[in-house]
Amino acid sequence: MIEVKNLRVAFPDKAGKPEQAVKGISFTIGDGEILGIVGESGSGKTQTALALAGLSPRKASVEGEILLDGRDLMPLSREEIRNVQGKDIAMVFQEPMTSLDPTMRVGRQVEEVLEIHTKLDKNARQELALQALRDVELRDVETVYRKYPHELSGGQRQRAMIAGAIIGGPKLLIADEPTTALDVTIQAEILYLLGKLNREKGMSILFISHDLRVIRRLCHRTLVMHGGHIVEQGDVGQVFQDPQDDYTKTLIASIPTRRY
Amino acid sequence: MKYYLRKLVTLIITLFVVSLLAFLAFQIVPGDAAARILGTEATPESLAALRHQMGLDRPMLVQYGDWLNQFLFGDMGNSYSYTMSVKALLGPKLPITFTLTAMAFLMIVCISIPLGVWQGKHAGEASDAVTGAVGQVFMSVPSFFLGIVFTLVFGIGLKLFTQGQFIHYDQSVSGFFGYLFFPALAIALPKSAMAAKLLRASVIRELQQDYVRTARSRGRKFSSVLRVHVLRNALIPVVTFLAMTIPEIVANSIIVEQVFTIPGIGRLLLSSILASDYPVVLAIVVMLAFLVVLMNFLADVLYQRIDPRIKVR
Amino acid sequence: MKRRNWTLRIGGCVAAVMVALILLGTVWTPYDPNALAGAEKSMAPCLAHLFGTDNFGRDLFSRVLEGGRTSLLIAFCTVAIGGVCGTVIGSLTGYFGGLVDEVLMRFNDSVSAFPNILLALVCVSIFGTGKYKIILVLGVLFIPSFARIVRGEFARERSRDYVENARIMGAGPFRVMFAHILPNVKTVLLSSVAIGFNNAVLAEAGMSFLSMGVQPPDASLGRMLAEAQGSLFTMPWYALSTGCFMVLLILGFSLLGQGLQEQEREL
Numbered sequence: 001m002i003e004v005k006n007l008r009v010a011f012p013d014k015a016g017k018p019e020q021a022v023k024g025i026s027f028t029i030g031d032g033e034i035l036g037i038v039g040e041s042g043s044g045k046t047q048t049a050l051a052l053a054g055l056s057p058r059k060a061s062v063e064g065e066i067l068l069d070g071r072d073l074m075p076l077s078r079e080e081i082r083n084v085q086g087k088d089i090a091m092v093f094q095e096p097m098t099s100l101d102p103t104m105r106v107g108r109q110v111e112e113v114l115e116i117h118t119k120l121d122k123n124a125r126q127e128l129a130l131q132a133l134r135d136v137e138l139r140d141v142e143t144v145y146r147k148y149p150h151e152l153s154g155g156q157r158q159r160a161m162i163a164g165a166i167i168g169g170p171k172l173l174i175a176d177e178p179t180t181a182l183d184v185t186i187q188a189e190i191l192y193l194l195g196k197l198n199r200e201k202g203m204s205i206l207f208i209s210h211d212l213r214v215i216r217r218l219c220h221r222t223l224v225m226h227g228g229h230i231v232e233q234g235d236v237g238q239v240f241q242d243p244q245d246d247y248t249k250t251l252i253a254s255i256p257t258r259r260y
Numbered sequence: 261m262k263y264y265l266r267k268l269v270t271l272i273i274t275l276f277v278v279s280l281l282a283f284l285a286f287q288i289v290p291g292d293a294a295a296r297i298l299g300t301e302a303t304p305e306s307l308a309a310l311r312h313q314m315g316l317d318r319p320m321l322v323q324y325g326d327w328l329n330q331f332l333f334g335d336m337g338n339s340y341s342y343t344m345s346v347k348a349l350l351g352p353k354l355p356i357t358f359t360l361t362a363m364a365f366l367m368i369v370c371i372s373i374p375l376g377v378w379q380g381k382h383a384g385e386a387s388d389a390v391t392g393a394v395g396q397v398f399m400s401v402p403s404f405f406l407g408i409v410f411t412l413v414f415g416i417g418l419k420l421f422t423q424g425q426f427i428h429y430d431q432s433v434s435g436f437f438g439y440l441f442f443p444a445l446a447i448a449l450p451k452s453a454m455a456a457k458l459l460r461a462s463v464i465r466e467l468q469q470d471y472v473r474t475a476r477s478r479g480r481k482f483s484s485v486l487r488v489h490v491l492r493n494a495l496i497p498v499v500t501f502l503a504m505t506i507p508e509i510v511a512n513s514i515i516v517e518q519v520f521t522i523p524g525i526g527r528l529l530l531s532s533i534l535a536s537d538y539p540v541v542l543a544i545v546v547m548l549a550f551l552v553v554l555m556n557f558l559a560d561v562l563y564q565r566i567d568p569r570i571k572v573r
Numbered sequence: 574m575k576r577r578n579w580t581l582r583i584g585g586c587v588a589a590v591m592v593a594l595i596l597l598g599t600v601w602t603p604y605d606p607n608a609l610a611g612a613e614k615s616m617a618p619c620l621a622h623l624f625g626t627d628n629f630g631r632d633l634f635s636r637v638l639e640g641g642r643t644s645l646l647i648a649f650c651t652v653a654i655g656g657v658c659g660t661v662i663g664s665l666t667g668y669f670g671g672l673v674d675e676v677l678m679r680f681n682d683s684v685s686a687f688p689n690i691l692l693a694l695v696c697v698s699i700f701g702t703g704k705y706k707i708i709l710v711l712g713v714l715f716i717p718s719f720a721r722i723v724r725g726e727f728a729r730e731r732s733r734d735y736v737e738n739a740r741i742m743g744a745g746p747f748r749v750m751f752a753h754i755l756p757n758v759k760t761v762l763l764s765s766v767a768i769g770f771n772n773a774v775l776a777e778a779g780m781s782f783l784s785m786g787v788q789p790p791d792a793s794l795g796r797m798l799a800e801a802q803g804s805l806f807t808m809p810w811y812a813l814s815t816g817c818f819m820v821l822l823i824l825g826f827s828l829l830g831q832g833l834q835e836q837e838r839e840l
Contacts, residue, residue: 053477055473055476055477082479082480082481083479084479085476085477085478085479086477086478086479086480087479090477090478091474091477093470093473093474093477095470098469098470098471099470099471099473099474100471100474101471101474101475101489101492101493102471102493102567102568102569103492103493103496103566103567103568104488104489104492109474112475112478112480113478113479116478116479116480116484117479148568148569150568150569161474164474164478274683278683282695285695285699286699288699289699396824396827396828397820397824399827400771400820400823400824400827401816401820401823402775402778402779402819402820402823404778404779404782404798405798405812405816405819405820408798408801408802408805408812408816409813409816411802411805412805412809412812412813416805416806416809423805504686507686507687507688507691508688510688510691511688511689511690511691512688512690514690514691514694514783515690515779515782515783518782518783519802529694530694530783530785533694533697533698533785534784536698538698541695541698545691545695548691549687552686552687552688552691553686556686
């Protein structure tokens with residue numbers, strides 16, 4: 001279980017004074033839960049995700065508590081954080097095109113977590129990587145394993161990214177707008193895949209999106225962020241049926257409705 | 261495979277054209293081999309007879325074909341100034357210039373890659389600014405002046421070598437490499453500064469790429485991200501630059517051999533130009549031209565191999 | 574927030590000071606560069622003789638200024654020949670494109686692959702040495718690099734809106750090329766001129782150092798360095814002062830060129 005208490009992320013502005021991007025937010029992600037964070041750009045949702053993954057930009061100052069199964073990650077040294085990254089908390093990014101190293105074969109990137117965190121030999125790693133590629137429902141995994149990222153389609157690349165994230169069996173998968181760069185059918189497939197992985201592997205997912213429809217489809221619970229604050233949180237059904245906050249209401253009202 | 265085949269065909273055609281141009285260029289020069297041999301005693305008749313005997317009255321292209329054929333089998337004709345074949349003249353000098361070039365190239369690689377990565381990693385810090393400024397100055401120092409400074413500091417000052425006392429590899433292998441160390445460094449430093457600057461910019465560009473964040477999210481150490489992911493990507497433009505510097509190194513070694521009185525190809529080329537010993541000049545020029553063309557080819561192939569995104573057509 | 578372009582500033586200052594010194598040298602030098610002074614032979618640098626004197630007692634600072642003048646003159650003529658011819662060829666082929674463009678650029682690429690010094694040596698071995706021959710040889714060798722840059726710029730600018738507009742307004746191709754496009758590629762052109770100077774000084778110095786460039790009685794920095802090398806043991810300041818003067822000259826133009834490139838990128 002992840003507990004975030006009073007998280008603040010601030011950046012120095014031009015004059016050097018700290019400007020807060022995340023203004024003291026608290027929330028929890030239960031085991032096996034999919035929590036969605038929704039908000040427009042600049043709402044602080046991405047900075048929240050990066051803070052959880054230990055990837056805040058160097059010039060940012062991060063305060064508060066991030067408890068992973070009761071252990072606070074904030075006071076940890078860089079080295080101890082690296083032990084958590086990839087193994088306990090993994091991350092998938094928005095751009096599958098650029099998030100993979102173009103000069104390294106896909107297979108090696110999928111098994112990178114094992115290379116860093118385990119002493120498994122090459123063959124054992126390859127076995128697990130192939131299994132992970134199967135888990136993300138890629139076909140012909142031996143071929144994919146040997147390919148370079150540019151030889152895969154956008155959807156395949158995002159699946160490979162997810163395979164590389166789940167291979168270490170993380171407790172939490174952070175997905176930052178993982179479907180935004182993809183077209184609609186592939187988007188649906190990836191959402192389905194994330195749901196399936198959540199059910200089968202029992203890992204928690206923190207899903208970040210600006211798209212309410214995607215959140216409604218996948219998540220159990222959701223937070224609405226605006227200007228660095230959480231303006232509303234609750235079960236997805238409840239938030240969508242009966243929004244309390246004005247900002248949430250306008251967001252929901254702005255979802256394009258289907259016209260038949 | 262088809263890609264390489266096509267490249268290879270282009271390579272061979274280029275080699276032909278380059279050798280033809282070089283051959284024709286030296287036909288412009290007044291006074292041919294026959295005139296050279298007969299010297300002042302030449303009468304028009306004897307000249308014509310000797311020309312006929314030597315085949316110099318045949319069409320230019322036929323002469324070229326003949327020359328190329330011999331050249332490819334290692335026969336580069338005879339020197340005008342020395343009573344020996346060009347091949348025998350070049351033979352002992354080639355390994356010297358080759359060693360000098362190879363040493364300089366190795367130095368460039370060994371200096372520029374760590375330096376460029378280090379600068380890119382510390383971009384914007386004071387240490388980067390200082391090394392960058394020093395690099396700028398080195399880029400503007402011609403290698404022959406650097407050679408003179410080295411002679412002054414390490415030769416005359418610190419007595420690490422004696423300028424002008426070249427040690428042949430037959431005498432002492434370690435002495436040979438020792439003597440070539442400073443000339444090679446004089447060639448290498450300006451080029452290293454250029455390569456490092458290029459790599460620095462490339463590393464900075466690559467560090468902003470998303471895949472760096474991905475690798476960090478998997479718990480990779482920053483230094484390890486640099487080594488495993490960034491370096492390979494950042495090297496792509498630098499590899500081409502490095503391959504293309506090899507001809508430049510050879511060109512510079514011509515001058516630096518002069519500074520350190522190294523009996524290599526460069527000094528032979530210069531003395532042959534001064535003595536109008538055209539067969540020697542032509543042989544050296546064609547060999548260097550072949551080197552340039554080959555390096556271009558190598559750069560293409562390397563570029564293609566290091567960057568998997570470039571489609572093999 | 575606009576970042577100050579230090580490369581451009583420092584480069585501009587260094588280049589301006591060096592050129593000004595050399596220009597000053599054409600009208601006034603501290604001593605007559607060729608005046609022999611038996612009493613002041615081989616003097617180390619001091620206040621009276623900034624760069625010291627040579628074994629004939631000639632003031633080296635004055636001589637370096639004179640040598641710099643030859644080097645700069647050759648560089649100027651080289652860049653003028655290469656720049657003008659290159660710009661004309663590059664703008665024509667870049668603007669019109671077609672088969673001629675294709676063939677010329679191929680040729681260009683092949684020539685550019687060869688180091689300048691090497692080509693210059695070949696030319697000199699065929700045509701001979703001397704100040705004017707070196708200018709001509711280097712000038713011709715510098716055409717491809719200018720042509721390549723200008724061609725690239727023209728090929729890019731050709732499809733811009735303002736060019737289309739000018740064409741619609743009825744401007745002929747030459748008016749479009751030289752009245753409309755040329756002013757827009759000014760910075761790029763200036764930076765290649767600066768870098769051209771840098772390369773020309775280097776190439777001339779290399780050639781003259783090998784005694785394949787200017788011949789006595791002309792003195793250029795490269796030739797003086799070759800001479801200075803002979804007396805390195807007795808008069809190290811001769812080589813050092815000549816060399817450093819040359820390095821500063823090259824450095825100035827090199828920084829100036831890079832600074833202009835940076836400026837162009839920021840625009």
